[in-house]
Amino acid sequence: MEFITRNLPYLMAGISVGGQYALIAIGYTMVYGILRLINFAHGDIFMAAGLILVYSATVMPMYLAIPLMIILTVLIGFMVERVAYKPLRSAPRMSIMISAIGVSYLLQNLALYVTGGLSQQYPAIPWISDTVTIFGSTTKRVTVITPVLTLVLVVLLVLLIKYTKIGMAMRAASRDFETSQLMGIKINSVVSMTFIIGTFLAAIGSALFFTNYTGVTPTVGAMPGLKAFVAAVFGGIGSIPGAVIGAFIIGICENIIKGVGLTTFSDAFTFALLIIILIIKPTGLFGEKEADKV
C-alpha cells in the first residue's frame, strides 16, 4: 500500500502527461500519414495556443476565451499549411522539412516578440485546475480528466475516420497520395482537414498541459512537441492508436524516471527510446513497411 501511495502520483502524472502528448502526437501522425512530412512547427502551434489563451483570458471570461483559443489555433494550423507547405507539394522532401523548420523558427520568434521573452502565467481554468484527492494523494482535477478526455476524443476521431466521407478520403490519401488525387479526391481539402483536426487536438492538449505547468515561454512547445513526435514514431507513424499508446508509454516512463530522481534524463530517455526504436523497428509498433522499388 505504501508503495502505491508513494508511486501513484508519478503514475497518475504520467498517464496525464501521456494523454496530453497523445493529443499532440495525433497531429504529427496524421500529417505524416498523408504528406510524409514531420511538421516541426506542430509543437510551436501548441505553444501558440497556450499564449493565445494567456492573452485572451485577460480581456474576456474563460467560457469565451477557450473557444476563441481553439478557433484561432486551428486557424493558425490551417494558414501554416496553406502558406508554407502547400506551395511545396511537388518540391523535394528536404525543402518541405526546411519550410517546417522555418515556420517553427518564425512562430518562436513571434512569440518572443509578443511576450518580450518573459514567461507568461497561464490562467487557471475553473473546475479543471481545482484540487482533488485520490487514494490519499492530492492532485489537480486535470490529471484525472486528461486521460478520459483523450480517450473520448480519440474514439470520436477514429469513428470520424472510419465512417465519414472525409475520413475515407484521408485513409485513401495516406495510402497513396497520387492515386487518390486521380480518383477525384480533393487532396487540398483533405490535407487542410488533417491540419485542422491536428491543431484542434493540440489546442485542447495545450489547455490541459499548461494547467499543470508554471508558464508559457516561446520555446515551451519544442520539447512536448518532440516527445509527441517520438510517441508517434514509437506507435508506428501514420497509426492513430499507435500514437496514443506510444504517448501514454512515454508519459508514464518519463514520470517514473523523474520519480527515481533522474530528472536530467527524462528528456534524454525519450530520445534514446526513439533512436532504439528506429534502429530495431523503424516502422514502430503498428506501422506499415515501405520498400523502395528498384
Next chain:
Amino acid sequence: MSKKTKMAWNVSLIVALLALLFLLEQIMPSGSMLFTVLKKGAIYALVAVSMNLLNGFTGLFSLGQAGFMLLGAYTYAILTIPPESRASVYQYYDGGIVNFAIPVPLALIAGGLIAAGFAFLIGLPVLRLKSDYLAIATLGFAEIIRAVFQWDKLGPLTNGSNLLRSFPTFQSVLYPFIVSGICIALIVMLINSTYGRAFKAIRDDEIAAEAMGINLAHHKRLAFVISSFFAGVSGGLLAMYQTTIQASMFKSAMTYEILLIVVIGGIGSVTGSCISAFLFIACSEWWLRFLDNENFYIGSFHVPLLRAGFRKVVFAVVIMAMVLFYRQGIMGTKEFSVEALQNFFRKLFVRKGVKKAGDSHE
C-alpha cells in the same frame, strides 16, 4: 583559365583578404561591430560548410550539428583551462578531475576528434535511416548529449550545468579566419576528390550509387564523421569566441539557424554557405539591430512596432520568404570563383552587345 592561374588568383585573393583584415584591425576600434560579425561569421561559416557537406553534398538530412559543436566546445574547454584556474571554475566539484592543459591547436583538434568519435558510434545504426527519420534521430542525439553534459554526476568533468570559463581565447579576427579557412579548404579539397564525387552520387541516387560499387554504409559514415569533426572544431572556436560556455547554449534552435544559413547560401554550395554565414550574422548581430530599438525615428517619424524581438521576427519572415520563393538560395549549387565572376561579366557585356546589334538592325 588554366589551373595555375586559377590557383594564383585564389592564393592572391586569400592573401589580400588576410592583409585587409590585418589592416582593419590596426585602424578600427577593436570594439567595432564589424569584428564581432567577422569573428562569429567565420565560425558559423565553418559549421555551415560542415553541415552542407552532409546535407547538401551527401544528401543526408542530419540535424545533430549543435550536439557535435557542444562536444567540440566542451572538449576544448576542458582540455585548456589552466590548472591554476580549475579550482575556481570547478568550485562545486573540487577542481574537477582533469588537472592539465594542452596547447590550443591540439585541443581544437581533440574537440573535432571527440565529435567525430561520437559520430562514428551513432552513425553505425542511425545512418541506415531514411531522410526525415535520420533528421529526428540526429536531433534526438543532440538533445541527449546536452542532457548528459548537464548531469551533475559528470560534474567533475563537465562542471554540470555551470559555466566553463577561463580557457584561452582569441583576440585577433585573423585567428578564426585562418582556422576556419584551413578547415573549409580541406572540405573543399575533399569534395573535389573522387570521394566527393561518390558523396554526390549517393545524394543523387542511392540505389544507382550502390550499383556502381560505392559502399553506402562506409561512405555515408565517412561523410557523417568528417562533417562532425569540423562541427567539433567550430564548437571549439565558438567557445574561444564566447569566452564562456554552457551546455544549455547548444539547443536545437542553434542547429536550425545553421540549417537556415545553409539553405540561404544554397544547398550544395560551399561559397554560398560562407557568404550567407556572414550575411546571417551581420543581419542578426548588427544591421537589423535597430529593429529592436523602441525609440527609432526616421526624421521625426516614430517607427511603430519596433521593440525587443522584432528583429528576429523580420528575420524569420525573410527566411520563410526565401525558403518559399527563392529555394535555390544565393548560390544554388554553384560556386563563387574568379572565373565564374569573369563569365558573369562577360555574359552581361555580351548580352548588351547583342541587344545593341539587334536594335540597330531594326
Next chain:
Amino acid sequence: MSNEKRERNAVLKLENLTMQFGGVIAVDNVSLEVGKGEILSLIGPNGAGKTTAFNMVTGVYAPTNGAIYYKGEKIVQNTPQGKMKKLYQGENAGLYAGKRVIAPTPDKITKLGIARTFQNIRLFKSQTVFENILIAKHMLRTSNLFTATFHLNAREEAQMRQESEELLRIMELEDVRDELATSLPYGKQRHLEIARALATKPELLLLDEPAAGMNPQETLELTQFIGRIRGEFGLTIFMIEHHMDLVMEISDRIHVLDFGKSIAEGKPDEVRNNPRVIEAYLGGAQDE
C-alpha cells in the same frame, strides 16, 4: 556450346533460386547458367519475376532460398530464416539449411565484376555525362581518403579521367560530354547507363530492359550496339528484354520465366516454337 562445356565456363550460375515475398513466390526454384562470352536473355510475361531475379543477382534482395555462383565461386547463398521458415512454400526447403548465409550488398557484387543497368533509368541527375561515368571509376580507386583529399593520387585521377573520356568516345557520347545527364534524349540516357556500367570494368553485364521505350529504329541500333560492346569489352551479357526482334536477333540462348518458374530454355529458334512459351505469352489461346 555443349552443356558440359558451358558448365566449365559458366560465368554466372543460379542454383535453385527462390524469392518469396510474404505469401507470394516471385521467383520459384530457378536454375540457369550464363556461359563465358554468351548473351543470355531472360524473357517472360509481365510479373514473371525477371527483375526480381536480377535483383537477387545484384544483391538488392537476398534470395529466400538458393545460391548464386560467379566464375565458380559462391557469391550468394541463403535458406529460409525466422518467420520465413514456417511461411516458406518453395522447393528445396532444407537444401541450404545450416550452410553459411552469404548476402553481399550491391556494391560488393559490382566489385566482383558484375555491373547492371536499370529498367527505369537511374542516372545521377545533377551530374554531367562525363561525371556520371567518372563516378563509376570510384570503386576502382587505390587511393584512400587522405591521398585523395590532398591530391596525392594525381596519376590515378588522371587515369580515371582518361579512361572515362575513352569510354565516352567509344559510346559516342563525346558531343554531350558536359550536358546534364538528365537533359539527354531518352535513347542517349540508355547509352549512358550502359557506359556507366562499363566504367566499372565488368566481365558480366546485366541489362534490365535496355530497349524499353525505344522505337524500332533505336532498337535496331541498340541491337548492333550490344553486339559491338560484347566483342569490344569481352563481355558476358545477361539481359531482360521484351522486344522480341532484339532478343531473337542477338541472344545466344533464351531462358523463359512464367509465374516465377522456368518453363523453357534454348536457342532462339527452339524457344520461338516451344508450345509452352507460346501458351505463356498468349494465355492458352491455342487450346480454345
